Amino acid sequence: MLYGIGVGPGDPxxxxxxxxxxxxxxPVLAYPASAPGESFARSIVAEAIPAxxxxxxxxxxxxxxxxxxxxxxxxxxETIAARLDSGRDVGVLCLGDPLFxxxxxxxxxxxxxxxxxxxVPGVTSFSAGAAASGRPLTLRNDVFAVIPATLAEDVxxxxxxxxxxAAILKVGRHLAKVRRVIARLGLSDNATYVANATLAGxxxxxxxxxxxxxxxxxxxxxxxxxxxx
Amino acid sequence: MLYGIGVGPGDPxxxxxxxxxxxxxxPVLAYPASAPGESFARSIVAEAIPAxxxxxxxxxxxxxxxxxxxxxxxxxxETIAARLDSGRDVGVLCLGDPLFxxxxxxxxxxxxxxxxxxxVPGVTSFSAGAAASGRPLTLRNDVFAVIPATLAEDVxxxxxxxxxxAAILKVGRHLAKVRRVIARLGLSDNATYVANATLAGxxxxxxxxxxxxxxxxxxxxxxxxxxxx
Numbered sequence: 001m002l003y004g005i006g007v008g009p010g011d012p013x014x015x016x017x018x019x020x021x022x023x024x025x026x027p028v029l030a031y032p033a034s035a036p037g038e039s040f041a042r043s044i045v046a047e048a049i050p051a052x053x054x055x056x057x058x059x060x061x062x063x064x065x066x067x068x069x070x071x072x073x074x075x076x077x078e079t080i081a082a083r084l085d086s087g088r089d090v091g092v093l094c095l096g097d098p099l100f101x102x103x104x105x106x107x108x109x110x111x112x113x114x115x116x117x118x119x120v121p122g123v124t125s126f127s128a129g130a131a132a133s134g135r136p137l138t139l140r141n142d143v144f145a146v147i148p149a150t151l152a153e154d155v156x157x158x159x160x161x162x163x164x165x166a167a168i169l170k171v172g173r174h175l176a177k178v179r180r181v182i183a184r185l186g187l188s189d190n191a192t193y194v195a196n197a198t199l200a201g202x203x204x205x206x207x208x209x210x211x212x213x214x215x216x217x218x219x220x221x222x223x224x225x226x227x228x229x
Numbered sequence: 230m231l232y233g234i235g236v237g238p239g240d241p242x243x244x245x246x247x248x249x250x251x252x253x254x255x256p257v258l259a260y261p262a263s264a265p266g267e268s269f270a271r272s273i274v275a276e277a278i279p280a281x282x283x284x285x286x287x288x289x290x291x292x293x294x295x296x297x298x299x300x301x302x303x304x305x306x307e308t309i310a311a312r313l314d315s316g317r318d319v320g321v322l323c324l325g326d327p328l329f330x331x332x333x334x335x336x337x338x339x340x341x342x343x344x345x346x347x348x349v350p351g352v353t354s355f356s357a358g359a360a361a362s363g364r365p366l367t368l369r370n371d372v373f374a375v376i377p378a379t380l381a382e383d384v385x386x387x388x389x390x391x392x393x394x395a396a397i398l399k400v401g402r403h404l405a406k407v408r409r410v411i412a413r414l415g416l417s418d419n420a421t422y423v424a425n426a427t428l429a430g431x432x433x434x435x436x437x438x439x440x441x442x443x444x445x446x447x448x449x450x451x452x453x454x455x456x457x458x
Contacts, residue, residue, distance in 0.1 A: 008245070014245050017243070098360070099356070099359040112363065117363060122352065136334045137328040138329060150370055
């Protein structure tokens with residue numbers, strides 16, 4: 001069985017009981033890493049991982065050079081397939097929730113036709129961000145949108161304009177663009193900036209008070225319009 | 230301290246470690262109930278609740294009669310405030326994630342100005358639904374929308390038309406309307422119906438194969454368009 005295991009936003013206590021139990025009992029665990037030895041997903045659940053199991057580190061560099069992202073996932077899938085073929089269950093750790101913009105999707109696409117697959121959902125980044133903000137994210141008849149900050153400015157403005165509430169994710173170096181869009185829509189007073197939710201470096205601030213420089217990769221802007229609903 | 234505690238979609242194992250720990254240690258726990266003695270939220274974490282603590286059942290009838298929903302939350306808030314004023318922490322259980330269409334919002338609005346408040350995020354219903362479906366929910370540069378099925382048909386069609394992927398929630402008696410909208414947009418082959426995700430009565434089916442009659446309240450339709458991104 002191939003398990004896609006959501007480990008949540010960063011706090012080890014925000015891992016589900018089911019994920020923690022599986023991680024403590026599977027013979028093989030795979031996890032994404034931005035560089036050899038650097039896996040945020042693994043670090044979240046390190047305490048649950050037994051010492052003597054097999055681990056597969058899936059290095060997906062942030063700026064791929066010699067090996068493309070496609071090739072990295074392809075190789076990882078083959079390594080995982082070999083373990084599954086030998087009769088061993090494999091758990092793949094995924095930040096947040098596996099099927100919500102999750103890296104696990106790229107492995108599942110390559111393996112789910114050949115092997116039984118079970119997904120363990122996790123707490124999403126925006127749930128953690130909203131909890132840190134202490135403000136309602138979305139309610140009643142709101143249409144809630146999750147909008148990647150990577151989109152072109154006009155598309156971002158259009159999508160945010162359509163929604164009643166929104167989480168703009170992966171803000172990072174797009175913070176200035178996100179600010180402009182929010183100002184354009186008159187939503188500056190409705191926007192909250194959250195970085196590193198649930199982690200030691202967590203920052204929560206009204207968008208106006210957020211840093212002027214680029215934000216960390218794990219940052220978001222939450223917006224709720226007060227009219228309607 | 231007032232705690233808003235997400236208990237996830239239904240499976241007790243999908244409760245976070247933090248929620249389970251808090252529930253086992255707080256002196257007062259409050260939870261929503263659709264009728265006296267009938268609390269789905271409480272049933273999810275029943276095993277974690279110590280025998281000798283104080284519990285506050287917040288009855289919010291599905292069809293309010295003598296007492297309005299506003300009055301019910303108002304009374305509950307005052308009962309909870311009295312406990313907080315007496316120096317005891319109170320945990321309020323919430324299905325799924327507290328700030329994501331969560332009932333906790335109505336209590337927080339009445340209490341967070343007077344008492345410190347901490348939110349424990351939970352696994353959302355759509356994460357559980359996607360996990361049950363085994364299909365990617367949203368990825369890369371998708372704009373993902375959460376759309377309440379209660380919206381008027383034209384609004385539902387417009388919002389779904391804008392998004393790259395979507396979870397239509399609270400389908401229940403709106404199933405026929407949701408089907409019409411999806412057919413109108415040519416998305417019938419992209420739609421998956423999920424009912425009672427993570428529970429004994431879980432059903433996953435292509436929308437075409439979903440029941441013809443009204444769906445349970447806890448049902449959803451997940452859609453991902455394949456063009457773009």
